Amino acid sequence: MNTTAPTADTPAWWTRAVVYQVYPRSFADSNGDGIGDLGGIRSKLDHLAELGVDVIWLSPIYRSPQADNGYDISDYEDIDPLFGTLAEFDQLLAEVHERGMKLVMDLVVNHTSDEHPWFVESRSSRDNPKRDWYIWRDPLDAHEPNGWTSAFSGPAWHLDTTTGQYYLHLFAAKQPDLNWQNPEVRAAVFAMMNRWLDRGVDGFRMDVINFIAKTEAELVGESVRPSMGAQIHEYLQEMHREVFAGRDAELITVGEMPGVTVEDAALFTGAERKELDMVFQFEHVGLDHSDTGKFDNLPFDLVALKTSLARWQTGLASSGWNSLYFGNHDQPRSVSRFGDDGRYRYESATLLATILHLHRGTPYIYQGDEIGMTNAGFTAIEQYKDIESVNHYSEAITAGADPATVLVQMAFRSRDNARTPVQWTPDPGAGFTSTEPWIEVNGNAAALNVQTDRAAGERSIFDFYRRLIALRHELPVVSLGEFALLEPEHPALYAFTRTHDDDRLLVVGNWSGERLRLPEGLTDDAGTRLIGNYPEWHEAVLEPWEVRVYTRAQGAGV
Template sequence: MTTPAIKWWQKAVVYQIYPRSFQDSNQDGIGDLKGIENRLDYVQKLGADVIWLNPVYDSPNKDNGYDISDYEAINPEFGTMADFDDLLAAAHQRGIKIVMDLVVNHSSDQHQWFIESRSSKDNPKRDFYIWRDPVDGHEPNNWSSFFSGSAWKFDEASGQYYLHLFVEGQPDLNWENEALRDEVYQMMNRWVDKGIDGFRMDVVSMLSKPTGLPDAPLPAGNTYANPVSLTANGPHIHEYLQEMREKVLNNGDLMTVGETSGVDIDNARKYADIDGSELNMVFQFEHMGLDDNANPALGKWDNQPVSLVALKENLSKWQTEMEGQSWNSLYWDNHDQPRIVSRFGDDSPAYRVKSAKMLATLLHMMQGTPYIYQGEELGMTNAYNLGWDDFDDVEIINGREFVVNREHLVDDDTMLDYVHYKGRDNARTPMQWSAADNAAFTTATPWIKLNANYPQINVEQALADPDSVFYHYQKLIKLRHDLPLVTTGHYHLLDPEDDQVFAYQRLDDGEALLVIANFTAETVERTYDYPDNADLLLSNYQDDQGSTLRPYEAKIYYYQK
């Protein structure tokens, strides 16, 4: 059997940039495209191959740019299209590719398509969106928005509701309409012609809605039901993505990754089949839901630590069951997740650096394409100094209103603890460049409050310290680039019931890697089978004490079998 050729994106490492919070070049308190361009040398020094840009399109910012009013214009807060062209050219000059965020499950209610759609029932673009008559004077079904409350908004002028799975200002596009799909493909092709290197596709698993839009199972005591089980992986989603592949994605050597809420292994294999008929890889969320609240009404809002045994089981399932059939994406952090060192690690001064390196080591030696979210390579932490008046995220604001004020599920202090543990604004505080005012992000007032620990945790400090988290990430990236085994090796979990240490092997053609990660602040003893002449490729301690694993110790051994 012929082994498929390794694609460039299988050996690549992606650096995710949230533009509002990366670097402000014009001193208005908001990060921008020129700021990113000015920091490309930093990304190059890290060793990343690709930048994934969160949305930079024109937007009224009801959901920080994920409500797009013009897919082919740059939000003036971020600069101009000429600034984007300069950024793309400067990145390519450094060998760095640019992947754009594609948000086509919904648009902004200020997009011209929706303005026309809303204008009358007989407008040619009426069916670009999902409109329904009231049922018995109420919403067409019981679906909730993912940001709390009903997923339907009544339009007085036409007497119908429109669907918005997210905020009211994000009406869902109707992918059953062929004219709408053609408009989307034409827009995508114009970005491809501009020279971008791929697309990260926002909530792509929700493009195809279930036939008839039926009610979702309603938890006891709730008015509205989370519709993810119905809206994810709908009846025509794979037809749409195969059509997208034919009309757009085959027009360049592009990298594609789909954000696929509600996906399981079987569906992931279809989205990212090795035959290349749809996407290259998907983001799945199972490991990010392992620390959700046991009360379904609270959903993600909790502050309990994850079970290591459950984490091992989940990550290992995706490693073994996707191998040879499709490709994994590997991530801990992103703009929708809290900081991993505060969540699965230990962000205390004693162990922040050690545990950040441990988590990085564990993830980056698995099979798949790793994603590093800005600041993750510094060991940036959750922002415990943010209070209710400081949060900007609609999910946090609406979540508090629903959980505390309406349903009275927990009190305000408990909810704040949950937000400090799981809230999205933990990841959205400005990038910490130095100990200077505002972390050298801006000289103006930042759009969101800085994490108070920026004087201690910042790029300037990290680059000056050869033992920093940054240089550990740099070494992990180099290992992936230099050692084919990281890309091609089979995954084998060791000791699945061990609730303190996560250890696994990567095996291929007589070679082996052994990855050992102590998830605790305790010193433990563990013995693994590897030869005395095994090479210690990387560790987060200066010496090797063999079977003794110190707090959060992580090691990578290489040996011939």
């Protein structure tokens, strides 16, 4: 892999890379305790190498009370015993590198656990040296300092009886927000990041990193939700100077940034600004949320999705870079959400993969998507483990909602849909574990699993992903080509071109379960079919969930 410093003639290595996200507790269990671990990840590295991915991103494996499955960190520099030890991590890192892949850690520094030593000191007294490492405020008229709400239900402020002040937690009460205005906090975080990079880690995915900059005027007042403070750019530029400068050509940095606009992202990812390589934006995965919240499901709207993704493609075409994803540990399974997870599971899973991977940006594969894993199908609240889902159910029922209705909403939307164990084999425990897993295995595991999919020949979703990844590695038009959306108002057709020098790709996909006649002339002069998910095809018609990629470049189709 070329990791020389990027220039106009030598694009950054990550422009042709594909990232695979591992949610460790649900990936593979090597010690029989029902929880995925580092040994389990090591045992599946050949699976990832054969898939062809370039980077493995690990969700948090640090020491944690696990109030939010590891996103509440009590020690940034040790591995939680649930997952293994630092020595096992070093072994994993070495084996990843031996296979020519890179490893990225999850960086969670908007907040810590309330059991982190920093917070234990901070809450001990108002004059403790670390008091200002977190955000403390006096009550306002005997109530919370402002009207901010937590992402996990309820107020974003918790009254600490030890000192009589509230601390801010934009997430769970056990996740107090760090005060990034304090230079000591920034220095401590940067030192920790440097130690991980010195250990050999290849970069960071930065959890809600835009939240580290709060607008000071809003911290006491009537505002309902925080907005991103202008100092975010200063913080990220300082992070680059103190952590990444001099070795950033070898690394990858991606910032998860809820609420950012295309214009924001162009600033964050402009190479000359020295902030981030790319951002995760949420616009396209929020289109089916209503104004009342994510659990109020709206019908899927392909035109809205195309419009959103095309705006980001255009907005970051000349400056900046896109990260491409449909699913991750916080989203429902993409084939259940956007496709057909029944009759046309293979076809819709491969269509989704093709549309995503043929856009301009760095694609992210969430574990299990490479075999078309589906939503969990839970029907009882006792099956859910996610703090967001459990809190939502309790709050909704208390407010008078019908329990059956709430469970239907959660069955589609809950984050637990993405967190059921990866289905490796048709055996009991799905090859994930030899004992009872921490969360139930999806009931379809006996038929839907890696072993079965990889034996499916031309209907193997894994093999289709492998071929898509190879195209990105081999063809500059896939990694660098200019994007142009076609037929923007068509309710079922997703069509676009990619152009680079003399090469051109045409992508046409039928995002529906009905046959679709292509607009006249669309595939005239299209060239050779490069890849598609039906073994036979009719030039003028797309079958249900059919996708094709045509090329004018030299070379055989696959």
